[in-house]
Every structure is written in structure tokens, then in C-alpha cells.
Amino acid sequence: MPSGFLALVLHMHLPYVRHPENEHFLEERWFYEAVTETYLPLLQVFERLVNDKVPFRLTISLSPPLISMFTDPLLQQRYDNYLEKLIELADKEVGRTYNSPFHKTALMYQHRFRQAKYLFNDVYQRQVMLGFKKYRDLGYLEVITCPATHGYLPLMMVQPETVRAQIATAVDIHRQYLGTLPPGIWLSECGYAPGIDDLLKEFKLRFFFTDTHGVLFASRRPRFGVFAPIYCPSGVAAFGRDVESSKQVWSAREGYPGDCDYREFYRDIGFDLDYDYIKPYIHPDGIRINTGIKYYRITGTTNHKEPYVFEWADHKAAMHAGNFMFNRQLQATHLSKLMERPPLIVAPYDAELFGHWWFEGPLWLEYLIRKIHFDQDTLELITPSDYLTRFPCNQVARPCASSWGNKGYHETWLNQANGWMYRHLHFAGAQMVELANRHPEASGLQRRALNQAGRELVLAQSSDWAFMMSTGTTVNYALSRTKSHLRNVLKLTAQIKENHIDEGWLSSLEGKNNIFPRLDYSWYQSHYRPDFS
Amino acid sequence: MTAFLPWFFGFLIIFLFAGAFLLLKKRQANFTLRPLRPSPQKMPLAKLDSPLFKEEYAGDLTIPSEVMPQPQEPEEELPGKYNIDRLVLMARDPHWLYAYWEISATTQEEFKTNYGPFAWGQSQPVLRIYDVTGTDFEKQSTFEYTDILISDQADDWYIQVGQPDRSFCIEVGRKFQNGHFITLLRSNVVSTPRASLSEQADEEWMWIENLYQTIKYQYGISSPLIVEEIAGRAGIVPLGISSPGFYVSQT
Incomplete structure (x- = not known):
């Protein structure tokens, strides 16, 4: 048995934005950008790992609005149009940057966008959803759900019926597109309040996640802190988030994504290039927007930015994956001495952080998974269901009302x-x-x-x-x-x-x-x- | 006639110049209309000198704010009142509650019928906060309470109770000068979340297979080490690091 378990959880969600009345709705682009930058790259990561016979277990929550957008023919068509336009721009950029330090990066974008189009149309027949289902069926992913429209349940609990309807809707669409009942749920924003678990139990949902203090401040002191789940009195398991692993990735200052060699998010040619040149690729009303083509690396804290060098960023992603693993190993080894069973480290992230915001995020994830498989045997990847099968006996305590928002409770909402x-x-x-x-x-x-x-x-x-x-x-x-x-x-x-x-x-x-x-x-x-x- | 022609041409030339000048002016105006963001790659596309790309200085790195291009139709506002009686209480965090309420016209009328036509004006609106921890509010008659004087216009309130892991119920009512308090509405009961480790260290364990079965037993030795360790960490829990969604860095 390994010294510890690591549960990586990617929460995938975007609000339902679909405006049949206007083809150029800015907010609709959130979805298109995330498909190109996050969802398809993640599927590519899974594909490469499977091709290389690297076993892994990841937990992914597919939000019902996201499933609805993935499967909507209008948005599928519009995404295809969007990609078409983006490829046209990338082609132009390859010419424009010829003989400049940006040329290689321009070629990278051209390749990525063409690949996205191929994956979207030819591999997945426009059903990106099916990609996630495929890796679920192959045994690599545990796919869970989240409340219907990402409703913030603690503030809805004055009417439990409306909370139940959110869950019923989520379970229904999950069954429709994934063919099974979801084994667990990601509560929107980790928002939990006592009583919610009773409703989850009605739907046979076996677990959910809370922020660290959700488990730590439970009604009874949790014997293993957040390094083992607790059972609510209803019998639904609550998994608490590990702070250390979150901080390493999330924190804008100390986190990996802020490294100088990673791609700078805020220097997009949609804002940087000459208006007449970029006009056909921004909003028809002339509003400058992010195109997704960005040529600079973070460089430093000042406005001085230097050209992006993919090889450097790639190298850093591998280094950071190694660093992340090393720290988790230390954590696991240390904790295992204090516990009668291997500690569980729960590391949940918003999926859109990977790729969209942290461009190299999917690459980092791939390196991490490979390293965990090839380079060590202290840690093992696990999903909540696997864990509960191995360790069915857990401490009972009522989690503390909490969220992962600012200040840890409900104030953000x-x-x-x-x-x-x-x-x-x-x-x-x-x-x-x-x-x-x-x-x-x-x-x-x-x-x-x-x-x-x-x-x-x-x-x-x-x-x-x-x-x-x-x-x-x-x-x-x-x-x-x-x-x-x-x-x-x-x-x-x-x-x-x-x-x-x-x-x-x-x-x-x-x-x-x-x-x-x-x-x-x-x-x-x-x-x-x-x-x- | 012959004397007129040079004049004619003269004017024509002046007009042409003026036209050209105005046109240029207009173009310049167009230029100034361009977005003010620096465009470091403004050089002609064909003549790219590579050294120019090596160092670039951006004037500013303001976060692009996404603007709504849609014409803003004047939207119908939501009703200000629903003409019902309700007082809803929510626990926001270990220290704060939030309440909103509406007193229907009927209830106001009833109050006036019972206490006189000027009673409303002669009394003050008050929020009364009861600590009902561990008790049944309906059954017990006396409770500790705190009054907050509010204004007649108020229809919601953030209440600082400053007490984690306690239960509260509130009332909206009118208070007369002699201190007499008349309850108009009563809220639901809510509990503030904990803000620290539980004092309860005894353990209950559950074993779940297909049926939800409970097995209770006590562990002789607790591991204070790990609790301390985590408590130490909890002190530095950076709760804000996980701001959700895309906007984590833009806020």
C-alpha cells in the first residue's frame, strides 16, 4: 500500500450562456474559449496518457449547464464558426510574424486551433461530452455532477424543495448523458450547510467536497483532520480540501501559474495589434476582446514583457509537476506516521484554470500523472468512490457550514x-x-x-x-x-x-x-x- | 468671360486644397478615436525587423474589462413588494446574520386597528434578536434578546451577532416609548457556523456498505498531534486563494 493517496478533482463549469438572438454575444465566448483552451486540451492529455499506457484516476465534475452547452446544436455550430475564424487569424499571424521571435508561437497556435477543429468535428463528432464519457467508461475518470445551474445551496436551504429540484435536475441530465447515476456531487463553490447532505442521500449521492474548515470545524473533532473523509450523520461522506496543494497551484503570487516563463494572459493580440488589422476578429461593434493568441511570457512583475518560448514553459511545467509531487510525498510520508491509515490529500481545482488562465496547466497535469506513475511509489491517485470502497469505515460528524469563497463562508454570495x-x-x-x-x-x-x-x-x-x-x-x-x-x-x-x-x-x-x-x-x-x- | 476663368480655376484649386485638408483632418480624427491601448506591433506588416521584437515595453497592462455591446433596453424592474408577510433569516458566516422582510398592508392595518390609528407613527421599528441555542423557541417563554432600532424604510439588515455556533431567531416589531414591544413578524431559526475546532473530541464511527449501518465505538487514544498540526495550519488557511472561476486573477 502507498504511504498516501492523492485525489485530484477538476470541477468543470461555466454558466449557461446561449443567445440565439445574437451571434456575437461576448459572454458566449467564455464557452468557446474554454473548449479550445481547457476541455479539448484535457481530453488530449487523457488520450496521450492512455496511448502510453499510463494508468491514472481523476475526478471530474461536469456541471449540468456545461453538459447542456456541450450538447446544444446551436452552440456547436457557433463554436465551429468561431474556430474557423480563429484559424484564419492564426494563419495570418504565421505570415505576419515570419522571421520574428513570435513566429514559433504563432505556428503553435495555428497547430493547436487546427487540432481543436479536428478533434471537435472528426474525433468527437461535435460531442465533446462523449470524450469525457469515453475516459470514464475506460476507467480513468470518475465523473460526478454538481447542482443543476450551480445554485449556491446554503442560501437556498430556506426552501429545501428548490434545493432538491436543483439536485434532481442534475442527477437527471447526468443519467441522460453519462448513462449512470452520479456517484457523488461537487457542491457549487463547496457551499455546504447542514441538511444538504440529507437531500444528497435521497439521490444516492455518496459524497461531496467541502473546504478545509468544512471538515476541520465539524461538530466533532475529526480524528484525521482533512486527511480522511467524515460521514455526515446521514451517511454521506464529506471530503475536505487540502490547503497546501491548493495554495501551490491557486495562489496568484506563490502559485506555479505566476512563473516568469509561463504565458502572459493579459497580452492578447485582440488588444495589442493595430485596430484595422484585428478588426475582423474582434467584436463587430469594434470592442476589443481576447482572441486567445498571446505572444508573451510573464517575464516579471513589471510591464516589460518578453516573447514566449514554449520549450522554457514546457520545462517549467515538468519542474513544477515534480515539485508538486515532491511536496505531496513529503506530506504523505509525514502524515502517515500520525495516522493509522494512509492519508488522503484532496486537491480540487476549477478546471478552467488549466489551459485558459494557466496555459500550461494541462501540460503540468500530464507531467504530474506521468511522474506519479513512473517515478515513485509513495503516492497513489485515487477517486472518492475508490477510497470509500477501500476505507468504508469513517468517523461521523456534521461538517461545518462553509464554502471555498472569500473568508470561507457565504459572504461572496x-x-x-x-x-x-x-x-x-x-x-x-x-x-x-x-x-x-x-x-x-x-x-x-x-x-x-x-x-x-x-x-x-x-x-x-x-x-x-x-x-x-x-x-x-x-x-x-x-x-x-x-x-x-x-x-x-x-x-x-x-x-x-x-x-x-x-x-x-x-x-x-x-x-x-x-x-x-x-x-x-x-x-x-x-x-x-x-x-x- | 475670359477674365472669369482664372478666378474659376483659382477657386477650384482652393476648394480642392480645402477638401483635401478636411479629409486629412477627418482621418486624423479617426486616428484619435482608436483605442488608447499601446499597440507595440504597429509597424507595417511586411517590414518586420527582428530586433524590434526582442524588447517591448507596454505602457500599461490594464485588465481588459468586458464591455456589454448589447443595446440596453429599459428593463422592467422586479416588484419592490410582493404584498406578503415574511421575515427570512440567513446565517452568512460565524459572526453575521442577514434578514429581509416585508410587512403587508393588511398587517399594518391590523396593527392600527389594535393599537390606534396613530400607533404606527408613535412607535419605532425594531429588530429583536433572540439567542435560542439549544432550546425550542415556541415552548420557552423568556429569552435573552438584543434590540436594534431600524428605520421605517429598511427592509433588510446585516446583523452582527459575533457568536459562532449559536442559534438565532429574530422578530420585526414596533416599540412604543414606554418600552412595550409588539411583534409583527417572526423569522425562521438559523445557526451560525463554527469558526474553530469543535470542543467535542469524542468520536463516533460509521461503517457503510450497501446499507447505512452505524457502528459506534470509542478510540482510547486520540491523536492530538495531528489536530494541533492542522489547527496550526488552519490559522493560516488562505481562504481566499480559491476564488472560483475564470476571474480569480482579475479581481
């Missing part, structure tokens, strides 16, 4: 910038529950309206909006999305009550906000309990 939302969200939630209870057997137009009200409600509940308001990024968009979905719930529920449903308007909503076509309003009924028999 409840403060002066976004606190106003909750009176509306809770009112809309109450309306939804009341109507679902009142109409046990709705059919026809009434059923459609109830289902759509449920969709609008979950969309309004995305934690992403509250987060954007809190951090001051794309606030207008977050405000407009929250308000419009809330208005739609209020209007739909009013129409249902008055028995006067505007079918044309309902149809337009069903087309526009088409997430979760299988969402069933009955999931909001107070007595609803899932039946998986």
Missing part, C-alpha cells in the same frame, strides 16, 4: 452587491413550490408553463450571477440575466394562477431558455422523492 436577490429568488421559489403542490397532475399547456417556470427559476439561481455582482465583473450581464429569469418565473406563475397562459410567449421562452428539456415541475413538489428502482 451574500453581501451589499447581491443580497437584494434573495427576497426575489425565495419568493419565486415559493411560487414554484406552491404551484407544483397545487397541480399534482398538470398536463398540456399548464404543464409546459410549469416546467418552463422551473427552468427559469434554476437559471436565476446560478451562483455565477451573484459571484459576478460580488466581484464587479460583467455585472450588467449578471443583473440582466437574474432579473429576466426572475421576471419570467413571476409572469409564468401569475399566468398559471390566472389560467391564462400566453402560448406564443411560452414557446419563445422554451426556445430561448432551452436548458433541461426534461426538467419536470413535479420535482418541486414538497413530497417529491426520487425513485431509482
Whole structure:
């Protein structure tokens, strides 16, 4: 047996952004950029590892909005158009930078974008989702879910029905596209409050993750700290995040991604190049945006930036992977002396950090996995399910309400910038529950309206909006999305009550906000309990 | 007529010059309209001298703010009131609660009916905070409480209780000058999260296979070492390092 276990968890999520009415919606690019820079590169990492017969176990949470976007034909088509345009720009760049220190990097982008197009269209037939399913089926990944629209559950617990509906929706779409019940769940932002685990248990979800203090500050002192999971009284396991491993990767200052040889995120040709030249590749209204082509390395802390050299960055990624492994080995060896069983180090990350923000992130991950396999036997990669199979007996304690947001509790999602939302969200939630209870057997137009009200409600509940308001990024968009979905719930529920449903308007909503076509309003009924028999 | 022609040509030339001048002016204006970000690679595309690429100095590295290009339609605002009675309490962190409320017109009218038409104006709105830890609020009659004077316009409040791992319930009411307090709304009960290691060191263990089975037993020796070790770390838990999403570095 190894001295310790390492559970790497990648949480993949983006808010549901789909605007059929406008092909050039800036916020839609979040998804396209993440596909090119994060999701496809991760799949390539898995492919190379499998080809080289390197065994590994990773946990990936696929958020329901992300699954919905992966499988949406409109977004698939638009992504293809986006790539087409990007390849055109990369081709031009190869010519423009000829004989300059940027040329090699330009060639790299050209190659990457062409490869993305090939993977997207030819290998995965536009179904990026299937890539993750494939490696899950092959036994390399443990794929878990997260609440339907990444709702921040602790602040929804005043209406457990709406929390249950978030989970029911998530479990349903996971089953639809991955063919099985999700074994566990990533609670949005690690947001936990007592009682949530009881709802998870209804859906046979066996585990979730909390931030360090979620487990550490549990109702009873955890014997092994965060280095073993605890069971909630409901029997659902809570895995606590390890601080050290997070800090090494996350911290903007001390973390690996800030290394001088890594690619500089903020020097994008969408902002740097001559307006007339770049115009066809930025927003049609002339708004400069990130194209994804960046030629500089971080260099240092000043504005002086030097050209990116891939080989140097590659070398650093390997070094950092070695350093990360070394530190985890030390940690495991040290902890194993204090525990009667091998310690478990849980290292969860937002997947979009890898590739999009930290360009070399996927490469680092690949080096790490290879090194763990070839260079040592202190550490072993593990997933939560594997761990619980090996160590089914764990300490019982109720985790502490917590999140991995700023200050560790709920403040990021409840403060002066976004606190106003909750009176509306809770009112809309109450309306939804009341109507679902009142109409046990709705059919026809009434059923459609109830289902759509449920969709609008979950969309309004995305934690992403509250987060954007809190951090001051794309606030207008977050405000407009929250308000419009809330208005739609209020209007739909009013129409249902008055028995006067505007079918044309309902149809337009069903087309526009088409997430979760299988969402069933009955999931909001107070007595609803899932039946998986 | 012959004398007119030179004049004509003269004017024509002046016009042409003026036109050309204006055109240039306009172009310059276009130039100034360009985004102010430095564009270090502004040289003609064909003539790239490699040394120029080796060192580059950017004037600024401001974070690109993503602007909304969509025309902002005047959006219908959400209702300010739903005309219901409710007082909802949430625990934000170990030290703070958040409450929002709405007092319906009916309840206000009832108050006036019961206490007189001027009672509303003669009383002050108050938030009363009860510590109900370990008790049943409905059954017990006396509780320690703290009053917060609020304004008539307030419909939400951040309440600093400063007490982790306690349970609270609050009421919104009116307080008369003689100290008499009339409850209008009562909230749900919430508990603040812990902010430290639990004092409870006894252990309960559970063994899970297919059925949820509980086996309780005590470990004789606890390992204070590891608890200390982690507590030491907890002191430096950099909770903010994991700001979610893409924006981690932009905030």
C-alpha cells in the first residue's frame, strides 16, 4: 500500500450562456474559449496518457449547464464558426510574424486551433461530452455532477424543495448523458450547510467536497483532520480540501501559474495589434476582446514583457509537476506516521484554470500523472468512490457550514452587491413550490408553463450571477440575466394562477431558455422523492 | 468671360486644397478615436525587423474589462413588494446574520386597528434578536434578546451577532416609548457556523456498505498531534486563494 493517496478533482463549469438572438454575444465566448483552451486540451492529455499506457484516476465534475452547452446544436455550430475564424487569424499571424521571435508561437497556435477543429468535428463528432464519457467508461475518470445551474445551496436551504429540484435536475441530465447515476456531487463553490447532505442521500449521492474548515470545524473533532473523509450523520461522506496543494497551484503570487516563463494572459493580440488589422476578429461593434493568441511570457512583475518560448514553459511545467509531487510525498510520508491509515490529500481545482488562465496547466497535469506513475511509489491517485470502497469505515460528524469563497463562508454570495436577490429568488421559489403542490397532475399547456417556470427559476439561481455582482465583473450581464429569469418565473406563475397562459410567449421562452428539456415541475413538489428502482 | 476663368480655376484649386485638408483632418480624427491601448506591433506588416521584437515595453497592462455591446433596453424592474408577510433569516458566516422582510398592508392595518390609528407613527421599528441555542423557541417563554432600532424604510439588515455556533431567531416589531414591544413578524431559526475546532473530541464511527449501518465505538487514544498540526495550519488557511472561476486573477 502507498504511504498516501492523492485525489485530484477538476470541477468543470461555466454558466449557461446561449443567445440565439445574437451571434456575437461576448459572454458566449467564455464557452468557446474554454473548449479550445481547457476541455479539448484535457481530453488530449487523457488520450496521450492512455496511448502510453499510463494508468491514472481523476475526478471530474461536469456541471449540468456545461453538459447542456456541450450538447446544444446551436452552440456547436457557433463554436465551429468561431474556430474557423480563429484559424484564419492564426494563419495570418504565421505570415505576419515570419522571421520574428513570435513566429514559433504563432505556428503553435495555428497547430493547436487546427487540432481543436479536428478533434471537435472528426474525433468527437461535435460531442465533446462523449470524450469525457469515453475516459470514464475506460476507467480513468470518475465523473460526478454538481447542482443543476450551480445554485449556491446554503442560501437556498430556506426552501429545501428548490434545493432538491436543483439536485434532481442534475442527477437527471447526468443519467441522460453519462448513462449512470452520479456517484457523488461537487457542491457549487463547496457551499455546504447542514441538511444538504440529507437531500444528497435521497439521490444516492455518496459524497461531496467541502473546504478545509468544512471538515476541520465539524461538530466533532475529526480524528484525521482533512486527511480522511467524515460521514455526515446521514451517511454521506464529506471530503475536505487540502490547503497546501491548493495554495501551490491557486495562489496568484506563490502559485506555479505566476512563473516568469509561463504565458502572459493579459497580452492578447485582440488588444495589442493595430485596430484595422484585428478588426475582423474582434467584436463587430469594434470592442476589443481576447482572441486567445498571446505572444508573451510573464517575464516579471513589471510591464516589460518578453516573447514566449514554449520549450522554457514546457520545462517549467515538468519542474513544477515534480515539485508538486515532491511536496505531496513529503506530506504523505509525514502524515502517515500520525495516522493509522494512509492519508488522503484532496486537491480540487476549477478546471478552467488549466489551459485558459494557466496555459500550461494541462501540460503540468500530464507531467504530474506521468511522474506519479513512473517515478515513485509513495503516492497513489485515487477517486472518492475508490477510497470509500477501500476505507468504508469513517468517523461521523456534521461538517461545518462553509464554502471555498472569500473568508470561507457565504459572504461572496451574500453581501451589499447581491443580497437584494434573495427576497426575489425565495419568493419565486415559493411560487414554484406552491404551484407544483397545487397541480399534482398538470398536463398540456399548464404543464409546459410549469416546467418552463422551473427552468427559469434554476437559471436565476446560478451562483455565477451573484459571484459576478460580488466581484464587479460583467455585472450588467449578471443583473440582466437574474432579473429576466426572475421576471419570467413571476409572469409564468401569475399566468398559471390566472389560467391564462400566453402560448406564443411560452414557446419563445422554451426556445430561448432551452436548458433541461426534461426538467419536470413535479420535482418541486414538497413530497417529491426520487425513485431509482 | 475670359477674365472669369482664372478666378474659376483659382477657386477650384482652393476648394480642392480645402477638401483635401478636411479629409486629412477627418482621418486624423479617426486616428484619435482608436483605442488608447499601446499597440507595440504597429509597424507595417511586411517590414518586420527582428530586433524590434526582442524588447517591448507596454505602457500599461490594464485588465481588459468586458464591455456589454448589447443595446440596453429599459428593463422592467422586479416588484419592490410582493404584498406578503415574511421575515427570512440567513446565517452568512460565524459572526453575521442577514434578514429581509416585508410587512403587508393588511398587517399594518391590523396593527392600527389594535393599537390606534396613530400607533404606527408613535412607535419605532425594531429588530429583536433572540439567542435560542439549544432550546425550542415556541415552548420557552423568556429569552435573552438584543434590540436594534431600524428605520421605517429598511427592509433588510446585516446583523452582527459575533457568536459562532449559536442559534438565532429574530422578530420585526414596533416599540412604543414606554418600552412595550409588539411583534409583527417572526423569522425562521438559523445557526451560525463554527469558526474553530469543535470542543467535542469524542468520536463516533460509521461503517457503510450497501446499507447505512452505524457502528459506534470509542478510540482510547486520540491523536492530538495531528489536530494541533492542522489547527496550526488552519490559522493560516488562505481562504481566499480559491476564488472560483475564470476571474480569480482579475479581481
